[in-house]
Amino acid sequence: MRFTIIISLLILVSSSYGKSCDNEYVKVKIWKFKSTIPPAKDLKLEENTTLLLPNSSSPILCCNLLIFIFSHPDHFEHREAIRESWGSYERVKNNTVCKRFFVGITNNEDIQSKLNDEYYEYNDIVQVNCTESDATTKSLQMLKVIYLYYQNCTEFILKTIDSVYINLEPIWNILPKLPHLFLAGNLQVEEIATKCTEKCSDKFYPRYLLSSLWLMSLDTAIKLFKTAATTPYFEIEDVYITGYLAEKLSINRTDFPMFTYIENKINPCILKKIVISQNMTPNDIMMVHEKLTDVNLNCTKTICNLPTPQVNPNFSDDVKCFNLDTFKTLILPKNFCRKSSNLLIIIASATKNNLRRDAIRETWGNLRSERKAQKYFLLGNDNFKIQELILKESYFYQDIIQVDFEDTKYNLTLKSIVMLKLVTTFCKQNVTYLVKTDDDSYINVNYLEWVLMKREPKRVLVGILYKNSPRRTNTIDKWYIPKNIYKKKHYPNYLSGAGYVMSMDVANLLYQKSFEEMLYVLEDVFITGMLAKAVNIKPCTFHGYEMEQRPKKIDWPKCSFSSFVISHPRTSIDMNDVDDLVKLAQSSNCKKCYHLPQC
Structure with missing residues (x-):
């Protein structure tokens, strides 16, 4: 029986051998763009354009995830490597997986003969009557094969190429979060329409996914195929399939960082x-x-x-x-988290900023022993010339933590993850709230402690809240981020890195979640925005959290500085001015104001 099937397929190959893809299509009239690009092509369902197809005796023909791996007929070594590596898995996280190598035609009889032998041996090759140079048509042929043969045999489709390594495990973490109709991959946004700038009415292509990997539901694949019959053909495969067709169907195209x-x-x-x-x-x-x-x-x-x-x-x-298990901590005070504290304040500081650290020690960081708060400066290791001075400073004050990584603005996210690690490792039992701030910020510790003690220390994340903040697109901006690193126009709600507060349960959630994500260069966006959103924690603020005005000792009512958490004075002189005004308010027994959080 098996021999008969193979013979019939080989006869089909020889009879269709070398056909042009264009012979299988007819023109359609619909074209909503101003263009002279070749008109649409219509796949004729009654014509069998599939040359090789795995027979139904395969034990893994039906599966939860069907993978189509686009391959050239002569890529024998690539296919063999995939079969022996990531393509060897038939089950991932209790879900069945099956693969199909998707190849076009070749005019080389020796290659075709070898391909036929490979098909007979592995039963995992689909060959369609289309040249490899026509990527759009090849993808349409894949959708046609899904429509004709796999409608009742799979839930999800993954389309990729044979020069990649696919890690299948993370895919099953995101599938439950996706809608019924979806396309997921590496999303391209606002891509200039270079192929038809003068011919198309659109300046940009629609949002589309790069062709190296598409993940979609079965229903999405079927709808894309049916819609292609009435949609003008376009030569760029990923723009056409996941851009124009998906846009026409209003199919959600989802970008995931893990598809990087x-x-x-x-x-x-x-x-x-x-x-x-x-x-x-x-x-x-x-x-x-x-x-x-x-x-x-x-x-x-x-x-x-x-x-x-x-x-x-x-x-x-x-x-x-x-x-982080082998991360070298160069300096860690012996008394770190040894006593119970309402507030643990970690101050991100650069090695060279010793004057700022001294200003904090002399002002708001001069914490009395009876107060249940402690502070530490967190440093990297970027200046070996002053390392001896850092060691002396640490020995004298016992308030410096130093970790062995380069201390630059692009490592601020890493610095905060290290902070979360230290806190969750040493401070779970002894600390109620974690405060993260910078060495150019003033923290009104007395007021902050008073406010926090009025709340239950669970699921708390408060600071200076930024809502719907746009991604910086100006290349000369200090925090410029190109769209290939972050494609969305706006960040999730987040708190300014100048100073935010979290309860210990939130610190632990954020730390554990950080291992599942690629670190983003903007520390506050990543920690209090992306990670917080991923663990369903809403960043909040309250009225008066930040004292925005630049402080001066003159012309201020004595109680003006009684009810705020943070001021961002930036200089040591400003730090002292704020401290004088805070002490004036405290000595005058000014009334403190409490405001409910706003998220």
Whole structure:
């Protein structure tokens, strides 16, 4: 029986051999753009354009996730590497997985003969009568195969190519969060329509997903195929399928950071967090698989950050990973979190900012022993020339924590993750609230402690709240972020890194969630925005949290500085001015105001 099926398929191959894709289509009249691009093509369902198709005796023909891997007929080594690596899994997280290599035609009889043998041996090849140069038509043929043969055999479709390594495990973490009709991948936004700038009425292509990987529901695939019959053909495959067709159907296109495309030869702990690594040779695929399946690989306490936009906008070579279990702490005071405290204040400071640290010690950081609050400065290690001075400062004040990483503005996110690690490791039992601030901020500790003691210390995250804040698009802006690193126009609600407060349960949630995400370069956006949103914690503020005016000793009523949490004076002189006004308010027994949080 099996021999008969193969013979019939080979006859079909020889009879259809070398046909042009254009012969299988007819023109349609609908074209809503001003263009002279070739008109739409209509797939004729009554014509069988599939040359090779796995027979129904395959035990994994039906599965939860069906993977189509686009491959050239002569890519025998790529297909073999995938079969022996990530393509060997038939079950991931209790879900069944099956793969199909999707190839076009070849005019080389030796290659076709070898391909036929490969098909007979592995039963995982689909060959369609279309040239490899026509990517759009090949993708339409895939949708047609799904429509004709797989409607009752799968739930989800993953389309990819044969020069990538796919990490299937993270996919099952996001599927429950997606709507019924969806397309997910690496989303491109506001891409200039270079292929038809003079011919199309649209300046930009619609939002679309890069062709290296698409994840979609079965219903999405079927609707895309049916809609193609009445939608003008476009030569750019990903723009046409996931852009024009999806836009016409109002299908949700979702971007996920874990779908980031990263080049090969990188830390395997990064690949544990993402779905796709591309531009791989067969040897690369096998090498990565060997590393990822190494029983000694430990990524449970590993965090990885995207590179800075100024260094490499394509973020392929500058991704760095840090294992927090082996992270070297250079200085940690013996008394760190040894006593019970209402407030633990961690002040992010640069090694060179000793004058700022002294100003804090002399003003708001001069905490009396009877007060249940303690403060520590958190430093990196970027200036070996003054390391001896740091050691002396630490010995004298016993309030410096130093960790071994380069202390730059692009490592502020890493610095805050280290803070969360230290706090969740040493302070869970002895601390009620964590306060994170900078060394150019003034914290009204007395008022903050008074306010927080009126609240239950659970699910608290308060600070200076930014709502619907736009991504900075000006390249000369200090915090410029290109859209290939963050594609949305606005950030989730977040708190200013100048000073925010969280209860210890929130600190633990944020720390644990950080291992599932790629670190974002903007510390406050990542910690209090992205991570907080991921664990369903709303950042809040309250009236009077920040004293916005630049303080002066003159012309201020004595009670003006009685009810605020943070002032951002920036200089040591300003710090002293604020401190004098706060002490004046305290000595005058000014009434404190309490305001309900606003989220």
